[in-house]
Amino acid sequence: DTGVSQNPRHKITKRGQNVTFRCDPISEHNRLYWYRQTLGQGPEFLTYFQNEAQLEKSRLLSDRFSAERPKGSFSTLEIQRTEQGDSAMYLCASSLSGGMGETQYFGPGTRLLVL
Amino acid sequence: AQTVTQSQPEMSVQEAETVTLSCTYDTSESDYYLFWYKQPPSRQMILVIRQEAYKQQNATENRFSVNFQKAAKSFSLKISDSQLGDAAMYFCAYRMYSGGGADGLTFGKGTHLIIQP
Numbered sequence: 001d002t003g004v005s006q007n008p009r010h011k012i013t014k015r016g017q018n019v020t021f022r023c024d025p026i027s028e029h030n031r032l033y034w035y036r037q038t039l040g041q042g043p044e045f046l047t048y049f050q051n052e053a054q055l056e057k058s059r060l061l062s063d064r065f066s067a068e069r070p071k072g073s074f075s076t077l078e079i080q081r082t083e084q085g086d087s088a089m090y091l092c093a094s095s096l097s098g099g100m101g102e103t104q105y106f107g108p109g110t111r112l113l114v115l
Numbered sequence: 116a117q118t119v120t121q122s123q124p125e126m127s128v129q130e131a132e133t134v135t136l137s138c139t140y141d142t143s144e145s146d147y148y149l150f151w152y153k154q155p156p157s158r159q160m161i162l163v164i165r166q167e168a169y170k171q172q173n174a175t176e177n178r179f180s181v182n183f184q185k186a187a188k189s190f191s192l193k194i195s196d197s198q199l200g201d202a203a204m205y206f207c208a209y210r211m212y213s214g215g216g217a218d219g220l221t222f223g224k225g226t227h228l229i230i231q232p
Contacts, residue, residue, distance in 0.1 A: 003159075033219055042119075042206050043160075045219030056219065091160070102148065102210065104220060106160040 002026070004107035006092050012113045013082055020078045021110045025094030032075050033104060034067055035091040036060065043091055049075060050097070082114045117142045119209050121223035128197045129231045135182075136192045136226045138207030146212040149183065149190045150220070155203040163205070166190065168212070194228075202230045 005024045013019050025032050031050050035043035046065070048056040051072035061067075064082075069075040079086055089111050093104035118141045128134035140149070151163040166174045166183050173181050178195045194201055204227055208220040 035219070040224070042208075042222030042224050043220070045221070048219055058219070103150070103162055103165055105162070106152075108159040 004092055004094050004105055006090075006107040006110050008110060009108060010111050010113075012115065014115050015082055015084060017082055018078065018080045019082060019112065020076055021090055021092075021112075023075045023077070023092030023094075023107060025074070025092070026096075026105060029094035029096050029105075030072065031095045031097055031102075031104075032069055033093040033095070034075070034077050035093065037089040037091055037109070038087075046077075079112075082112075084114050087112055087114045117144075117209050117211065117221045119207050119221050119223040121205075121207055121226050123226045124224070125227040125229065127229040127231060128194075130197055130199060132197055133193060133195045134197055134228065136194075136205050136207075136228065138190045138192070138223060140188050140190065140207070140209050140221075142188070142209065142211070144211050148210045148212060149181075150208040150210070151179070151181070151190075151192045152206045152208060152222075153201075153203045154206065154225075160206070164192065197230050199230050199232060202228060204228070 007022045033048045034046040037043040049069040064080045067077045089109045091109045092107045095104045120139045147168045149166045152160045153163050154160045164176045180193045182191045204225045206225045207223040210220050211218045
C-alpha cells in the first residue's frame with residue numbers, strides 16, 4: 001500500500017506565472033484534501049473532494065486557485081498569476097469514508113517559492 | 116468557528132524521560148475527532164494518535180497516550196520513554212463529526228519537541 005504522493009516536491013516560479021501541483025492519493029481512498037502550510041504555522045484547509053466532486057472550499061481559496069479531481073483519482077491544484085504570498089508548502093491528504101475515524105493520511109507536500 | 120491552541124511553541128526533554136504537550140480547542144459541537152500529528156524535519160506529517168469525543172477512555176498507542184478532558188476542551192499528548200526519533204513538530208488537530216465526515220482538519224500552530232541525548 002503506497003502512501004500519498006505529490007509532485008513536484010519543490011517548485012520555484014516567478015511572480016505572475018501559473019503553477020500546477022499533482023497529488024496521487026492512497027488507491028482505495030475516496031476523499032482527498034488540500035492544505036497550505038506557511039513557515040511556523042499549522043496546515044490550513046483549502047478544499048476537499050469526495051470522489052470527483054469538490055464539496056468544500058475554504059475562503060482561503062481565492063479565485064486564482066482551482067482544484068480538480070477528474071475520475072476521482074489523482075487531483076491537481078493550479079495557482080494562476082502567482083504572488084509572493086503564495087509561497088508555502090502545499091499538502092495533500094486522503095482518507096477513506098467511514099474508515100479509521102476518517103483519519104487523513106498526508107503526502108510529503110510541494111514547497112512553492114514565488115520570486 | 117473551531118479553533119485549536121497549542122500554548123507551547125517549544126518543549127525540551129531528556130532522552131528516556133516523559134513529556135506532555137498541551138492542546139486546547141474551542142467548539143460548540145458535541146461529536147468530533149481529535150488528532151495528534153507528528154511532522155519530522157523535511158518529512159511528511161504522520162498520525163500519532165486519534166481520539167473520538169464520544170469515547171471517555173483515553174487513547175493510547177505504545178509510548179503515546181492522551182489525556183482527553185471533554186468538559187475542559189483539553190487534549191494533551193504524553194510521550195513516555197522519549198527517544199531521539201521523537202524529535203519533530205507536533206500538531207494537534209480537530210475535525211467535526213458531520214455524519215459525512217467530510218470536514219477539513221483545523222490545526223494548532225504546533226509544538227517543536229527537542230530530545231536531549
